[in-house]
Amino acid sequence: MKHFLLTMAGVFAGLLLFLVGVPFLLIVLAAGASGPEPTPARTVVELDLREVITDQDSANPFASFGQPSLSVLKIVTTLRKAETDDHVRGLLVRLPEAGMEPAMADEISDSLRRFRKTGKPVIVFSQGVYPAGATPSTYMLAAAGGQVWMQPGASLQATGLVSEDIFLKRLFERYGVRAEYEQRKEFKNAVNGYLQSDYTAAHREATRSMLESIYGSALNRAAADRRQSPATLKAALESGPLMAEEALRLNLIDRVDYLDAARKQLTDRAGKDAEFRDLRDYARSQRDLKSLTGPAIAVVTAEGGIVTGGDGGANPFAAEGAIYSDLLENALRAAIEDEDVRAIVLRVNSPGGSDTASEQIRRAVEAAKAAGKPVVVSMGPYAASGGYWISSNASAIVAQPTTLTGSIGVFGGKIALGEALARVGVDLRQVGVGADYASAFSLGSGLTESQRAAFGRWMDQIYARFIGRVSEGRRLPVERVESLAKGRVWTGAQARELGLVDQIGGFYDAVDRARALSGVNQEMRLKWMASEGSPFEAFERLFGVSAASARTLAASAWVLGDPRAQALLDEMAWSRMPPGSAAVRAPAPAY
Missing domain, CATH: 3.90.226.10 (2-enoyl-CoA Hydratase; Chain A, domain 1)
Known part of the structure; x- marks a missing residue:
């Protein structure tokens, strides 16, 4: 009887989901599924970089079910199409305030430089650049667009680049937490935050070298776009934080004005009845x-x-x-x-x-x-x-x-919590059979000397394998790879x-x-x-709907013109x- 009731409850839940949930999904899909509108004869594409941007398109039809996410690959492939589209007459870029990944900024800035070569106007508009994230790279991206506008009273704070890490060793020691990790080798600092209370010499050296390379690249590329020497640009940026009016005086930007003025200038250049089109909407209209x-x-x-x-x-x-x-x-x-x-x-x-x-x-x-x-x-x-x-x-x-x-x-290890838990009245005990190594990664105690030695040998083997693969693939001597x-x-x-x-x-x-x-x-x-x-498998896991039914649902949405129906999990x-x-x-x- 119990099994029968459970079965009937499941059937009822499935019917409810089918009768309510599936139609709801169809309605939502249909709401934006009137099909992509054709690109207006005079279009200004607007690229808003203030949101979270991934490197690649999200394939999840559920995670970003509302507004599709924006990716670097979507941006660069869409701008490549816009270069040769006679309907596109200009580009407006909204700059992020909190910075962005340096390599993302590099990739997008390359596309902006290429787009500018078409002769179509580009305005990069900023409401401030603040010291969060890799802001020198963000400024470099702005410079790549040609004309850089800032809102009156906004601030430009791209004065340098800092990396900050949290070290937990002293906290762990205070509360009896033991971090048991092996690293190969001294620059593999992914778990240094657990093992140290400050940067090791190798960790500090590698981090400073990385920051100098990123900072120098951003300064050199921005200086070329602003037609200044890197030293002049560096001095101007590092004199900040700067208000927009000061940035204009130092030739770091081209105009201090409001967004509506930027839109009007682009509209005037694009021609009468020009329309602004979000990059994602424009991308949808560009079917291959x-x-x-x-x-x-x-x-x-x-x-x-x-x-x-x-x-x-x-x-x-x-x-x-x-x-x-x-x-x-x-x-x-x-x-x-x-x-x-x-x-x-x-x-x-x-x-x-x-x-x-x-x-x-x-x-x-x-x-x-x-x-x-x-x-x-x-x-x-x-x-x-x-x-x-x-x-x-x-x-x-x-x-x-x-x-x-x-x-x-390579690194590996564990966090041992036995002593910490014992201090608050929680005791860990274990019973085991087999070799001593069987308990190496139990939660309670740290690694014994023999366990650490065995684990270390295994780590050495993985590290040597990694070295060998790089040596083969890059055709470099093993000794050279080891040094790098x-x-x-x-x-x-x-x-x-x-x-x-x-x-x-x-x-x-x-x-x-x-x-x-x-x-x-x-x-x-x-x-x-x-x-x-497949998203159909995800649909089946979530709702108990067969993959075939999910494909039918997605096919219906595709007919209605919604590209999300073709998304993958x-x-x-x-x-x-x-x-x-x-x-x-x-x-x-x-x-």
């Missing part, structure tokens, strides 16, 4: 009418922490992504089997993750090369540690000057000088490199390959490292 046959360059995207397996059980509402080794391998092998695909661009934005998942993906890259299809990696803000592992065997690597890469190293490794993070500019990266540039530079390596002497279309799980958030495992993951600087 090119032939879907013929030679192609496959684009495979990878963003987030690297984990093993597929996305089974992933939270469909999660905003943060992960790179699932099975799914990314499947995408690469689909590109291998596609007869139209002649080369592959693998876009990577990852601080790393699982060593075994990284090796699985690296092997798929090797398989593509063996099949005669060169693979060019385009690095986003991060391609470090495991992100570099999966990139190291590519035919070529293209990175922005401020991409964070390298971090060839030790867990140290390099910027793209530094990595280029060291031989870890082949070229400085963005996504379309990687596309051009892939085309050249393919040997095809004609224009090739981009073919975006799915590297995430997003990556779930990076999960914490399981006890006793190793991670090839880079630290994230806190600007």
